[in-house]
Amino acid sequence: MSRRRGTPHVLAVARGDEPADLLLTGGRVFVPGTREWLDRDLAIADGVVAGWGPREAREAVDVGGAALTPGFIDAHMHLESTKLWVDEFVAAVLPHGTTAVAADPHEIA
Incomplete structure (x- = not known):
């Protein structure tokens, strides 16, 4: 089922109440506001980033230290x-x- 951004599913994943659709593990996340690179996992729900850090997910992909940045x-x-x-x-x-x-x-x- 296709969902839109800001749906209850995305918000539930962000709160940790539901598993993410995809968890990108082993990545280096760039935080533009602080110019930091952090070792974090990214949780994806409905095609958007719903959170970071360890959590449950339907699928996990190890990105092997790849850079993960916002658009x-x-x-x-x-x-x-x-x-x-x-x-x-x-x-x-x-x-x-x-x-x-x-x-x-x-x-x-």
């Missing part, structure tokens, strides 16, 4: 200057962790 935001870019269609741009940046952009359409007349 990056490109705070200023000119999409039209890339000369790419939007789907091509997304395919180019998403694998590198950019999940949002603040596009300034200065060349659109």
Whole structure:
């Protein structure tokens, strides 16, 4: 069953009342606010991070020390200057962790 963010399931996983859908174990989590790298497990529910630390999960994957970061935001870019269609741009940046952009359409007349 497909669920949306903020559903009771995500909140229950965050509280530790329900098992996560997926637990990424053995990762290095980057915390942007403190610029720290922490050894933590990440709990995923409905495709979003619902918490960190040891907990029950339906499935666990050992990521072998991989870096786990939040999605990056490109705070200023000119999409039209890339000369790419939007789907091509997304395919180019998403694998590198950019999940949002603040596009300034200065060349659109």
